[in-house]
Amino acid sequence: MPELPEVETMRRGILEIEGAVVVAAERTACSKRPIAITPRIDRLNKRVKGQKILRVDRLGKRVVVVMENLDRLIFEPRMTGLVLIADPPSVEHLRFRLTLKKSPVKQVLFWDRRGLGNVSLLSDEQYQEKLTSGKLGPDALAIAPSEFAETFSKRQREIKVALLDQSAVAGVGNLYASEILHLAGVHPQARCNRLSKIQYQRIHDRMVEVLEIAIEHEGSTLSDGTYRNALNDPGGYQNQHRVYDRAGEKCPTCKKDSIQRIVQCQRSTFFCKKCQKKR
Numbered sequence: 096m097p098e099l100p101e102v103e104t105m106r107r108g109i110l111e112i113e114g115a116v117v118v119a120a121e122r123t124a125c126s127k128r129p130i131a132i133t134p135r136i137d138r139l140n141k142r143v144k145g146q147k148i149l150r151v152d153r154l155g156k157r158v159v160v161v162m163e164n165l166d167r168l169i170f171e172p173r174m175t176g177l178v179l180i181a182d183p184p185s186v187e188h189l190r191f192r193l194t195l196k197k198s199p200v201k202q203v204l205f206w207d208r209r210g211l212g213n214v215s216l217l218s219d220e221q222y223q224e225k226l227t228s229g230k231l232g233p234d235a236l237a238i239a240p241s242e243f244a245e246t247f248s249k250r251q252r253e254i255k256v257a258l259l260d261q262s263a264v265a266g267v268g269n270l271y272a273s274e275i276l277h278l279a280g281v282h283p284q285a286r287c288n289r290l291s292k293i294q295y296q297r298i299h300d301r302m303v304e305v306l307e308i309a310i311e312h313e314g315s316t317l318s319d320g321t322y323r324n325a326l327n328d329p330g331g332y333q334n335q336h337r338v339y340d341r342a343g344e345k346c347p348t349c350k351k352d353s354i355q356r357i358v359q360c361q362r363s364t365f366f367c368k369k370c371q372k373k374r
């Protein structure tokens with residue numbers, strides 16, 4: 096958490112900053128263990144000060160603010176980070192502020208309860224390197240079905256675990272992986288190299304569908320309430336979850352079996368063994 100839909104919602108929530116000019120970047124007063132900011136905040140501030148914001152992109156699960164000189168200011172929320180333009184959920188976990196002028200929005204904030212997220216500024220060259228390093232695969236909303244099948248069918252891992260590997264496809268995390276595999280009717284422990292072309296087509300189609308519908312609903316705010324959009328409002332896709340965090344409940348798809356929870360690589364997976372047969 097946050098995954099592609101939540102980060103895309105944050106991106107869309109700050110689009111009004113396109114065309115703004117940066118006045119300053121600063122760490123906000125915070126008594127918690129400081130988050131990682133690279134380069135050091137004084138150097139970062141020096142480089143962004145006076146820069147015009149060209150556009151706001153997304154790279155996997157990161158929000159990318161592109162400056163006129165093509166430097167990229169990157170917000171990576173990781174577990175509990177939020178990119179906000181409204182007042183944050185709490186002042187004590189506020190970590191970073193970008194002050195702007197010539198814009199209807201006067202500031203962008205980075206808030207992070209657990210503090211595992213980070214803010215970084217990369218030059219165009221460093222950013223291109225990051226894109227081509229092989230650590231980040233194509234975006235889940237951009238990858239073609241044929242490339243998707245080719246990438247995954249070479250792997251021997253369990254499909255649920257493989258979907259979380261950002262070097263294969265970027266953007267899918269633990270929550271949406273369970274939802275996607277449920278709707279595709281694929282068992283989460285099925286080995287990648289054992290799945291058919293038709294199954295890969297189904298997983299790809301459902302992946303795009305789930306992520307797009309989740310974006311329409313502005314992401315999923317779970318029971319801990321942490322995730323919020325840029326205006327500090329909750330998302331709505333949690334009401335559409337079919338299996339995630341529903342262990343023991345009746346499966347809404349077959350209405351016969353109940354949802355099971357298993358652990359794969361220390362992460363919870365939810366599925367229905369009637370709808371998602373292993374074979």
Ligand SMILES: [Zn+2]
Binds near residue numbers: 348350367369370
């Ligand atoms: Zn079922």
